[in-house]
Amino acid sequence: MSVSVKTFPHLADAAGALSRERNARFLGGGTLVMRAVNEADPAIETIVRSTDPALTHIGLSSARVELGAGVTMAAILAERELSYLHPVARIIGGPAVREAATVGGNLFAPAPYGDFAAALLALDATVTLAGGFGQRELPLDELLSRRERGATLVASVAFRRPANDTFRFVKVTRVHPKGVSIMSISAQLPLASGRVSGARIAYGAMGPAPLRAKAAERALEGRTLDAAGVAPALAAAHEGTSPTDNALGSAWWRREILPVYLRRLLLGEQTARHA
Amino acid sequence: MLEFRKDIFADERDDNLHEIGQPTQRQDMLGHVTGTSPYYDDHRFGNLLHLKILRSPHAHARIRSIDDSAAARAPGVKRIIRAADVPVNLNTLLSLIQFGKDDEPSLAADVVRYKGEPILGIVATSERAALEAMALVRISYDQLPAVFDVEEALKPGAPSVNATYPKNTFEYYNKYDHQKLRYGDVEAGFAQADVVFEDRYQMSPIEHAPTETNGSIAVPDTNGRFIVYTSTQALFFSLDTSAKINAVPSNQLHFIGGTVGGGFGGKVDTLTEPLSILAARLVGAPVRYRFSRHEEMQFGSPRGGERIYVKDGIMRDGRIIARSVRAYFDSGAYTRLSSYAVVKCAAHIPGPYTIPNVSGDVYCVFTNRTPATAMRGFGVTALDFALECQMDKGATAIGMDPLEYRILNAYRDGDMKAHRREAKNTALIECAQVAAEKANWPLREEFRRMSSRKGEGTARPGIAPDRSRAPAVPAPARAPAAAPQRISYERPTPAALPPRPAPPAPPPRSAPLPPATAPAGSTHGAPRFSSVFGTRRR
C-alpha cells in the first residue's frame, strides 16, 4: 500500500535494487517521483535512493566536465566555471525546484520537460551508467533515443568543455521564467576562421525525447553565422522532429515557430531570458 | 497615490470621508503573516478519514454497470458511497430561493453529463488507500453524443444534455427559454442608422485557480449533529444546501467557515460539503473531502464561457440609436448559478449608454461541459468586454474619438433606460473626463463641458428627423430638466410595505420540537429575490 523506501550509500547497490525490486524508481530531486507518489501512481512501489557522494560531485578539468547525476540546478548555478550552463539551469522551475531538480532526473523527464538534457545533447555528452556489472559509458543521444526506465541508473554525465562563447540556449515559453517549455534550442557553434565547424544543435519538446537536429547541423557546416549562411540550416530545421499538440500549443504552431527561434539563436539575436 | 476629485458633485454630499482613502489594516493580516489564519484544513483529528471521488471520464454517457466490490474490499477502505446512498440526489443551488428546478445529482446514477461528474465516493484511512481502491472500480459506459457549443446546443436535434431541461435552456417562470429585453424598435433604428455593424465576442471559461483548493471536513458532534469546516465563500448557503441534500434539519449542521484561501466565486457551489457530511454520517468519523489540484483546475466550476453578438446602429454625428444584444451563457451540464448570471446580463444591456432602441436576448444554455459558476462579476464583466470593444469599433467606424463617443452616448440623469427606469446618479461622463485629463488624452471643448446632470453642460444633440429614410424613430420621453440638486434615491414609505407578521411565540420547553418540515409554499432560506421574480419594491 504505502511505498517502501530503500537508501544505499553506494550507487552500485542502488542500481542493483532498482533492477531487483518491483515497480522501483530512483529518487533524484523528487520533482517527478514524489509527485507520482503523492498521486498514488501504482507504477511506483519502491523508492530507491543513494547517499553516494559521487552523485553530487562536480569534476572540472581544463578540457572535461563531469557532473554527478545528483548535481542540482542550484549547484550548477553556484559553479562559476559552468557559466555557459547557467542560462539553462536558471529557467528550470523556480528557486525551490532548482534546489531539488537534478541533472540525472532531467534526462528522464518526459516531454515537454528535459531542457537540461537537450543542452547536454548539444554538448555531445556521454552518460555513465551504474549497475551490478560495473559502470559503462554511452553517448547521451543513445540513452535518450531508447530511454529505458526503471532499470537504468545514470551515475554521471560528462562532456568536453565548450570553447568560450560557443554555447547558446533559448527557451520558448508563455510564462517567464518558470513556465513549461513550448520548446528549447541548445546549440554549440564552434568557429574555425569565422566558419562553423562541428556544430551541435539539440531541441527540447520537439519530440518524445530531446533530439539532435542533425540535418541542420550538417547544413551549417562551413558556413558563416549570418542571414545567408544560416538559411540552409533553417530549411532543414524540422528534420527529425515530431512535435505534438498539448495544452500549451499545437504541433503546427511549434513547427511554424521553430525556424524563427533557431534563426534568432544562430544570428545571436536572442538571449535565454527573452524567448 | 489616491486623489479625490471632491470638486465633482461637491454640492451633493458632505465632505466627511473618514474611512475611504485611509489605509485600514485587515483584521486577519497578523494571522496571515504568522501562518495562523485558520483555513478549513487547519484542524487535526486522530481518526480522520479521506473521501475521494471517482469521476466520469466521458462528457456524455449512460452508465451501464458499476462493479465496486474489489474496491470495497481494498485495504483501508471504510465505505463506498453510491448514488442510492444520497438522501436527496437532485438539487439546484438556487432552490434555496425557489429559483429553478432541481437538476443536478450529487452522485450520477444513470447518466453522466460532463467529464469529471462524480459517480462514486470512496472513504478510506488515507488518500492513497482511497486512490488505490478507486483504481479497482470497474464501470462500463455507453457513450452518448455530446455537445460543447452553445449555439449547437440550441439547434433542433442537438443532444439533450440536462434531463430537467431537455431543450438545453433554462426556463424562466416555467415558460420562457431566455431573458428578453425590448425597448423601442431596433429594426427601425437600424433602418435609419448611417452605419450598422454586428460583431461576435467569445469568452473562454475561466478557472479561478485559488491557491487553496475546495474542501471540507465533516466531524460528528454530539446529539447527531455535525460540525463542518469548509472553504466555502457562502457559509449559510452551503449549510442549507447540505441540509437539503442530506435531508437533515439545518440545525443539525454547524458550519464553521475557514479563512477562504482564494474564492473569487469558485467556492460558492457547495462542491464538497454535502458528500463529506454524508460520508461522516455513514462511517461515524471525521471525513475530509479535499480537491486535488487537478480536480480544482479541471472539474472545479469555472466562470462559464459566453458568446455575445452585439449589433449597433449609429448616426454619423456619433449617436448610437439602436443596439441589439444576443448572448449565450455556457452553463455546462447543470444550472448552478448561470440562471442568475443571465438575469444580470440582461439587466446590464445596453451598458451605461442612453440608446433609444434596445433589444436583448440572453440564453442560459446547457452543454456537456463542466458546470459553470460565479466569478468576479459573472454575467456583467464579459458583456462589458463585448460592449466596450463594440464602442471602440463604433467610434472607429464613424471616425470619432472613442472617449468622446462614449461621453456623447453616456447616460445622463433623468434619461430613460431600456429597463424603463430613470437613470440616477450617473457619473460616466465625469469619469471619462478625469481619465482623459490623467492620460493627457485630448478632448474637444464641448466634451469637456458635458455633464451627467440634466440641464448642465452641452446637451446632447436631439435626434434629427430624417424624412428621406424609414419613419423617424420617436424620441424617448425625457424627464423635465432637473434643478441642480440631484434627486436622491427614494426609499419606500413605510405605508407602502406590507406589515410584518409578528414572530410566533416559542413552543413550551417541555414539548418536543416539531420535525422541521417546510410548510408548503414557504420561502425557504433567503428573502425573495426581487430581480429574479420580477417583483419590484418601487
Next chain:
Amino acid sequence: MKTPIQFLLNGEEVATFVESGANLLDTLREAVGDLSVKGGCWQGTCGTCTVLVDGSPRLSCLTLAESCAGRAIETTAGLRRGPDLHPLQSAFMERFAAQCGYCTPGMLMAAKALLDKNPNPTRENVVDAISGNVCRCTGYEPIINAVLDAAGGNSRRA
C-alpha cells in the same frame, strides 16, 4: 510501514514517525502539527508549501520526509521571536502584501531564503526569488515591495 525521523524544526528538536514515502508537507502538518505550512497543488507547481531546509528553499510537497533526517527545517511558525515579528512579517503587513493569505507562508519563506543569503537584493533578485510562488490575489507588486522594504531595513541596520 512507519519510519522514525528526527530533525530540527525552527530550532527545536522534533521526532516523529512517518509513513514510508510520506512527503515533508504532510509530515509537518499532520505528524508534527505545524499548520503554518500550506498545501496548494501537491505537484510542485505553486510554491505554497515552500519551507527552508538547511537554509535552502524547498517544496515540502515534493520532499521525501525521510531525506530530511537531521536537517534544520524552518517554517513560518518560527519566524517571529516571541512578540517580535520578523522584519519580513512586519513589511508584509505594512505593504498589504496578503489578501487571502494562503500563499503568504510560502512567500515569506522564499523571501527569507533570499534575504538570508543576499541582504541587499535588487528588485530583479526579489522577482526571481518568488518566481516559484503563485499568488492569485495581490498581483505580486505589494509582495515585491514588502521584501525590498524588509531588505532596506538591512542596509539601514548595516
